[in-house]
Amino acid sequence: MTEETTETKGVRLTAGDAELTVSPDNGCRIGSLRIGGTELLRQGPRYGSFPMVPWCGRVELGRFRDGGRSHQLPVNSPPHAIHGTGRDVAWRTVRTGPDSAAFTYDLADPWPYEGRVTQSFDLTADALTVTMSVETEGDSFPAQAGWHPWFLRDLGEGGADVELSFAAEWQEERGENHLPTGHRVPPRPGPWDDCFGMPDGVDVTLTWPERLELKVTSRSAWVVVYDEQAEAVCVEPQSGPPNGLNTLPRLVTPIDPLEISMTWSWRDLT
Template sequence: MDDDLELTAADVTARISPCLGGRLTGLVIGGTELLRQGDRYGSFPMAPWCGRLRDGRFTVDTNVHQLALNAPPHAIHGTVRSGAWEVTQASRTRATLVRSLAGPWPFAGQVLQRFELSEHALTMEMEITSEADRFPAQAGWHPWFLRRPRPDIADVGVAFEPAWQEERGADHLPTGQRIPPRPGPWDDCFAMPGGVDVVLEWPPLLRLRIRSPERWVVLYDEQVEAVCVEPQSGPPNGLNTMPRFVTPADPLRTETVWTWEYCEEVS
């Protein structure tokens, strides 16, 4: 789109669309696009909650707040992945975007994103601040990585070592039970207490590592076209089961760092 930002470093290009939910719309490494294309895809920010929120409701100090059910019977992925963000800084390798939290979210605040690109890494930071009230919040990223970016590249491999898997109920939300990690296909939340660390590999071309200091990651690979690896600050429905409160004096800050190397460099 006309207002897209383009970050470049060596043979890497990252495209960001401020008007399309502040999402990363493309990541081209060595001439190969790694992200699924389309208005719903790329890699979008999740805030002020991640994944599904049971019945679109959460409670703060006995007050029940109801949100729109955009994935009936639940609300999903926050409120900032659509609509426009304001660009406050942009250069060849860096960009900063901000977005106000407003209705249907019941608390005044702001979400900030920072992007920084180098030859071998993309760093994305997110910060949620409150103007006045105390409220629970989560932040995370929802990238759609292509299974096969080119016909000559093998289907992507996924490697990670979670401590446990959150048992998924029939409503696609964690039941509260921890179970041993199971093989895919997945639409599941995993715990990595030492920090998210997931490796995607497209032989014989590229290896990409997704890291975050957060301890939760959702993997989704039930579609033919793409695989999602979603580092986030809490599990699905976490506003209710594991709330992390934001106040004016205590914002929520998090980041994810993607690094990559060509397979021949490490073979």
């Protein structure tokens, strides 16, 4: 596994007063996003924003079935497998420009199917759009894709903590094993390490009072919100719920790749 620590090297994109750094050698994660010189993503251990692919969140006991075949994934968060393999490998740079870039990597062991993942970044002065696709190079297979950002809880200089605002249609009931039970319940107050359903698309607002407002949007219907740590909060658009390889498989076929995108848009509140 690639060590998950701040990587200063990478591909740097700029637009207006926005500056984005992508680290293809460290899981093609966003290492930094600065707006007007202010960093929005946690640095140090567990930093930036990493892609979750070819699955999102936890897979129960690391096992999933595809038809009559059963597969075992590495249990990297005992007793489950978590967050995919894309964050653990180096990605190839396909193209770079002043405000856009694209990267790819080939699916390989321990993932049991051949395929290719592509991730692109497009930055403007007030928004970032990230798109990820999963294609098969052989057999069809179930897969998921999404992102796991670590947004700073506060932006420093004595500012107030971030406030989260969203209106979900339901919350996936979470069992003691941290996996959805299969029951949908009305959204409950935090703190959260929970998956929410937004059938009209993910729409979550993070507000650092008197500093910055940032909206996370996606056409996907699923988002995990995690705010149980002191330093950071996570808003994670993804193509299906945790353990979805088993409970809600989305098949990637030669004529139907999986594609997901998210946009972070922001405005200054000062």
